Amino acid sequence: MRAELHLNDDSERLVDEVARSFVRRAPLRIRGGDSKSHLGRPVSGAEIDTRSHRGVVSYDPTELVITARAGTPLAELNAVLDAAGQMLPCEPPAFGGAATVGGAVATGLAGPRRPWAGSVRDFVLGCRVITGEAKHLRFGGEVMKNVAGYDMSRLLAGSYGCLGLITEVSLKVLPRPRAQRSLTLELDAGEALRELAAWRKAVLPVSGACYLDGRLHVRLEGGTGSVAAAVDRIGGADLEMGFWEALREHRLAFFDDPRPLWRLSLPNSTPLAASAALPGAMLIDWAGAQRWLKSDAPAATIRDVAAAAGGHATCFTPLAGAEPFQPLAAPLLRYHQQLKQRLDPRGIFNPGRMYADL
Template sequence: MSAPLQRLVDAVRDAADRRRPLRIVGGGTKDFYGGELRGEALDVKPLAGISAYEPTELVVTVRAGTPLAELEAALAEKGQCLPFEPPHYAEGSTVGGMVAAGLSGPARAAVGGVRDYLLGATIVNGRGETLSFGGQVMKNVAGYDVSRALAGSMGQLGVICEVSMKVLPVAPGRATLRFDMDQANALRHANEWAGQALPLSASAWWDGALLLRLQGAQAAVASAAQRLGGERIPNELADGFWTGLRDQHDEYFDHAAAAVASGSRLWRLSVAATAPRIELRGEQLVEWGGAQRWLVSDEPPARVRQAAADALGHATVWRGDKAGGAFHPLPPVQARLQRALKAAFDPFQLFNPGRLGETE
């Protein structure tokens, strides 16, 4: 066992003996996400570095404290990437935080999310035990896939120490097209195109404009771009837009930040892609072919959450007042299952108390 891992295990065992809550700390770039932060800081950044990388096998094993930018740079040298485009939000984002938050960028609807690329993981549980799950190939799980359960767990199940992930080659061709249309037409077109043999990798609608990104073989991208029409955006400009959207540095989120400062909330709505426009007061941005919708609004939380439920989804307070809870209330059965899973891995309720609200 390495010295940084031993120190972490010792800290968890000491906290367990004293029943003292711990707040798992990485880069801190997602501290705004979810519920309150409580407990003594447990820094995982010393657990850093790429443990193993097999480009020909499309598999990388990396420690949790590794900066996400460092991992992406190492993959880029081999022409590979994390296809789900994990958000950074700010400098210092780590691999462990990427997994714990379970968030994905513009390509989520086309390629899947974080959990879909997790092959294995090592964690320290609430008793200070080091546990490993999964492995380094896709077909390696019999029974419950614990490594994938870590995605989006917000550190509630244990301290993520190391993960193995599948990576993919960078697509050789890409193009971004712009179409002027209202939200209703954008949703209709996005759903129609999603059912066709097109190399779609991302979409975003805001303020009367739909942007569509194509990625894949150069011939397929060129053919699709010619077939769809629209205005071709230069790749350099388009790349900046998609990165800004991923990290929420673009114009919409600047508007949202100003509104939140004045008392509104920024909501993240995960709904059925085929749901029509959600009729709520405020400004909306639509991603993932309609499946992810951002809303900055002063609407009451109950009204926003009911609208999301009517669209077969749920709503999360992303920024702003979270007094009523950040996350959409879970159905009783699901909440009970999550509490049982938490108790199995963290019997003394040490890790990140408050981050997931009612599931704890």
């Protein structure tokens, strides 16, 4: 199957722009829809826009693989999948609707289904990328069996454009679940985490679990029988399915709080007390593994609490007076710098987007 709308190969222009920047040693700020430009450190450099390089290149629903150019709007990709009764299970956010496929992979952000379905990285089968030396290379393939260069494709997921300019991505997709149901229960946070642990052991078909304002919200997806049985066990009241989209896109009232937004990534077994001591408002997602915090607390305090629990903290609010990403240990920073040097020897791609020394 080939999409007919908005199909445009603009890779030659992108390669030419990178080549000129390589010669001049001029930095580039990679942009797609700019829906996530607030994440990371600011980048000084000429803008290179991927939005004209767009379109679904190939899609075979029987093989559960779709290949799209980087500038393809995420909404367009999802519409093609939805028409065939399929989906990208990691449900990356659009943050305003302008998100592109390349940006979704480059940032690696996933939605509420992530702990049960997998990360963006888990669904990347292959990619094409322009290196810092203006070489247009292909890594991986379009089927799970083709593993040549597979790790390189996954490495680009979550790299924030610091390693290369993604031009095309092949993604594994899955059929939409036959049954869906969302429930909400009134519980305290400790009870909610204990119930989630019990449901995990019972292998209930949970695909979303969020605790907010004294209520546990649960999404169930799977076969008709398994979802019905889970509803009988969990109980509670029905919840609109639109809640999960609002959570993924940060449209819940919780995110309107003017204080800086932090994302705490923690082991899902982390007791509530480990993070509850932080001042501010908290939303628990991913069955406890992701905790959104609205707080004016110092960055060092928030990161110390996250590290003590075996996790890390990321600041999602620009100019909040904090480095956005958890500082790297010296050996790990050297590894990142060596990798950057191999793929982008003159440091032209998104310099400093993740770390000042990268």
